[in-house]
Amino acid sequence: MRALCIYAGPAARRQIEKNGLQAADIGTIPAAAGGPKGLLLGSLDRFIFGHWLPQSKQPVHLVGASIGAWRMATACLDDPVAAFLRLEHDYIHQHYELQDGETRPSAERVSALFGENLRAFYSGRVAQVLQHSRYHLHIFTSRGRHILGREQRWRTPLGYLGVLLSNTVRRRAMGAWLERVVFSSGDAELPFASSDYRTRQLRLSEANFKLALQASCSIPFVLQAVHDIPGAPPGAYWDGGLTDYHLHLNYAAAPQVNGLVLYPHFQKSVVPGWLDKHLKWRHKATPFLDNMVLLAPNPDWVKTLPNGKLPDRGDFQHYGQDLAGRVRAWSAAMAASVQLADEFEAWLRRPDGGQVQAL
Numbered sequence: 001m002r003a004l005c006i007y008a009g010p011a012a013r014r015q016i017e018k019n020g021l022q023a024a025d026i027g028t029i030p031a032a033a034g035g036p037k038g039l040l041l042g043s044l045d046r047f048i049f050g051h052w053l054p055q056s057k058q059p060v061h062l063v064g065a066s067i068g069a070w071r072m073a074t075a076c077l078d079d080p081v082a083a084f085l086r087l088e089h090d091y092i093h094q095h096y097e098l099q100d101g102e103t104r105p106s107a108e109r110v111s112a113l114f115g116e117n118l119r120a121f122y123s124g125r126v127a128q129v130l131q132h133s134r135y136h137l138h139i140f141t142s143r144g145r146h147i148l149g150r151e152q153r154w155r156t157p158l159g160y161l162g163v164l165l166s167n168t169v170r171r172r173a174m175g176a177w178l179e180r181v182v183f184s185s186g187d188a189e190l191p192f193a194s195s196d197y198r199t200r201q202l203r204l205s206e207a208n209f210k211l212a213l214q215a216s217c218s219i220p221f222v223l224q225a226v227h228d229i230p231g232a233p234p235g236a237y238w239d240g241g242l243t244d245y246h247l248h249l250n251y252a253a254a255p256q257v258n259g260l261v262l263y264p265h266f267q268k269s270v271v272p273g274w275l276d277k278h279l280k281w282r283h284k285a286t287p288f289l290d291n292m293v294l295l296a297p298n299p300d301w302v303k304t305l306p307n308g309k310l311p312d313r314g315d316f317q318h319y320g321q322d323l324a325g326r327v328r329a330w331s332a333a334m335a336a337s338v339q340l341a342d343e344f345e346a347w348l349r350r351p352d353g354g355q356v357q358a359l
Contacts, residue, residue, distance in 0.1 A: 001298065001300060001301050001304070002298055002301065002343065003297060003298055003301040003336075003337075003339040003340050003343055004295060004296075004297065004298065004339070004340050004343040004344055004347075005268065005295075005296050005297070005298050005357065006293065006294070006295060006344075006347065006355055006356050006357065007268055007293070007294040007296065007356070007357050007358065007359040008292065008293045008294070008356050008357075008358070008359055009252075009285065009289045009290040009291055009292045009293075009359050010290050010358075011252070011290040011291045012260050012261075012290070012291050012292055012293045012359075013353075013356055013358070015260065016293070016351060016353060016356055017353045020348075020351035021260075021293065021348060021351060022056070023052050023053050023054075023055045023056035024055075024056040024057075024058055024259075025259055025260050026053065026056070026058075026060055026259050026260055026261075026262045027058070027059075027060060027061065027191065027257045027258050027259025027260060027261065028060065028061040028062075028063060028191045028192075028251060028254075028257055028259065028260075028261045028262075029048070029060060029061070029062050029063070029072070029075075029261070029262050029263070029264075030063040030064070030068070030246075030247040030249070030261065030263050031062070031063065031064040031065075031067075031068030031069070031071045031072045031247075031264070032065065032066075032068045032241075032245065032246040032247060032265055032266070033065040033066030033067060033068055033239065033240060033241025033244075033245050033246070033274065034066070034067065034068075034241070034245070034246075034266060034312075035066070035067055035312060035313040036067075036091070036310070036311035036312055036313060036315065036330065037266040037310045037311060037312055038067040038068060038071060038266065039067075039088060039091060039092065039311055039330065039333070039334060040266055040297065040310055040311065040333060040334070040337045040340075041071070041264045041265075041266065041337070041340075042084055042085075042087070042088045042334060042337065043334075043337045043338045043339075043340055043341035044264040044295060044337075044340055044341050044344060045071060045074075045075065045080075045084050045264065046080070046081045046084045046085070046341065047341040047344065047345060048262070048264065049075040049080040049081075049084070050080050050081035050084075052345075052348070057134070058134070058258070058259065059134050059135070059136060060134055060135055060136070060259075061135075061136045061138060061188065061191035061257060062075055062076070062135050062136065062137050062138065063138045063140070063191060063192075063247055063249070064137075064138070064139060064140065064216070064240075064247075065139075065140035065216055065239070065240030065241045065244050065245070065247060066140075066216055066217050066219075066239050066240055066241045067091075067217065068247070069139045069140060069213055069216040069217065069240060070087065070118075070213065070216075070217065071084075071087065072137055072138075072139075073122070073129050073137055073139070073209075073213060074087050075135065076128060076129040076132040076135050076137055076185075077125055077128050077129065078125075078128050086121070087121070088334060090117060090121065092326075092327055092330045092331060092334070093323075093327060094113075094114075094117070095323045096109065096110055096113065097321070098321065104317075107221060107222060107223050107224050108224055110222060110223050111214075111218065111223045111224040114214065114217065114223060115210070115214050118210055118213060118214055119210055122209070122210060122213075126206055126209050126210070127206070129185065129209065130185045130186070130204060130205070130206065130209065132185070135185075136184065136185055136186060136188035136191075137184065137185040137204065138182050138183070138184045138185075138188070138190065138191070139182065139183040139184075139204060139212050139213055139216050139240070140180065140181075140182055140216055140240030140241075140243070140244050140247070141181045141182075141183065141212060141215045141216050141229075141237045141238065141239075141240045142178045142179070142180065142181070142237065142238045142239060142240055142241075142242040142243045143178065143179040143180075143181045143200070143232075143233070143235050143236070143237050143238075144159065144177070144178060144225070144235055144236040144237075144238065145176065145177055145178065145179055145235070146159075146176070146177065147159040147162070147177075148160070148163075148177055148178065148236060149234075149235045149236060150227070150235070150236055151224060151225040151227070151236045156220070156221075159177060160177075160220060162176075162177050163177045163178060163242075163275065164275055167273060167275045167276070168275075168279070171197070171272060171273060171276070171282070172196070172197060172198075174197075174243070174273065174275075175197055175198030178238075178242055178243055179198050179199070179200055179243075180194070180197055180198060180199045180200070180240075180243040180244060181199075181200045181201075181202060181232065181237065182199065182200070182201045182202070183202050183203070183204040183208065183209075183212040183232075184201055184202070184203065184204055185203075185204045187203075189256050189257075190254070191251065191254050191256075191257040192249035192250050192251045192253070192254050192288075193249075193250040193253035193254055194250075195250070196249070196250055196288075197243065200233075202231060202232050203231060205230070205231055207230040207231060208229050208230045208231050208232065211226050211229045211230070211237075212226075212229055212232075212237075214226050215229060215237035215238065215239075215240075216239060216240040217239060218237070218238050218239050219238075219239045219241075220238050220239065220242070223239075225237060225238050226238075239274070241273075241274045242273060242274050242275070243273055244272070244273065245271050245272065245273050245274040245276065245277070246265065246269070246270045246271045246272070247270070248270040248271065248272040248286070248288060248289070249288060250288040251288060251289065251291060251292065252287055252288055252289070252290045252291050253288075260291050260292070260293055261289070261291055261292040261293065262292075262293050262295075263292055263293065263294040263295065264295045265294050265295065265296045266296060266297065266310055267296050267297075267299075268294065268296050268359070269283040269284075270283075270285065270289060270292075270294070270359075271283055285359045289359055292359060293356075294359055295340070295344060297310075297337075297340060301339075304336070305332070305333045305336060306328075306329040306330075306332050306333055307329060310333070311329070311330045311333055315329070315330070
């Protein structure tokens with residue numbers, strides 16, 4: 001069974017039909033939030049950043065939220081193949097022992113351990129990320145406004161109720177509660193037009209890199225918010241997936257960035273924000289994605305994976321304290337995912353426009 005599906009917006013399809021797809025064609029690579037689902041893209045990450053993109057020389061913007069930010073920061077390290085293998089290992093083997101009386105680990109303890117793991121992962125290597133000769137990294141976070149400006153026991157749930165109600169009415173209205181804050185390396189401009197949602201861009205530095213990355217991964221009520229990041233306005237910063245779950249951004253209106261958007265993703269739909277998961281009318285492609293090539297696993301192939309699905313956060317509850325069982329299931333899915341990279345590599349050698357579906 002074919003594992004990989006290739007989708008493309010109209011502008012990207014026209015270019016592929018004329019010239020195929022070359023490494024030099026790529027200007028931006030997004031990486032979605034989605035927790036363990038992002039693990040399935042490890043084989044594609046290793047091929048794209050370890051073997052294919054090095055065949056070209058143009059600058060590339062790497063755009064990530066939550067685990068996607070971790071993946072894109074990892075792509076900037078000197079040996080990305082080894083770094084992606086370590087990320088996969090560390091993520092698969094993360095474990096939080098329950099203490100007496102707990103049904104789930106506390107957000108405080110999860111945040112502390114996750115922060116330690118990030119510091120160990122990038123120790124001595126932050127400069128590699130920030131000073132990469134070709135890659136411009138953009139880490140997405142969600143900054144709380146007004147009642148969400150500080151994480152507190154009662155204010156935070158009330159604030160997120162306001163977020164939920166506002167977003168249901170109109171996505172842009174959620175900006176009254178949460179601001180999109182993007183930490184960018186160097187002096188890079190954003191590789192998308194930001195008029196769709198309240199946005200602030202800040203410089204990524206040695207002083208704020210690890211805190212910005214942890215904030216981008218800090219799911220409300222599962223991890224604690226990161227407060228007062230150096231070089232950023234004061235306040236509470238949460239998971240970048242809240243405002244930009246799958247990074248459905250206006251890439252087509254960014255003339256300062258040349259090239260196509262290549263998006264290794266775990267599904268066809270590019271969902272705007274985390275709270276849009278169940279708002280199906282927001283899952284359709286828009287002109288924002290006209291220049292995008294999206295790579296995603298075949299839904300029928302996904303059914304052949306352990307438990308008949310992608311790894312997801314629900315597995316932490318499903319397997320509970322059975323770390324070995326979860327590691328076996330996730331490791332089997334990762335082993336199977338090599339087929340995705342193999343098929344993409346074969347398609348690049350002999351591009352078949354008939355395999356490219358409309359996004």
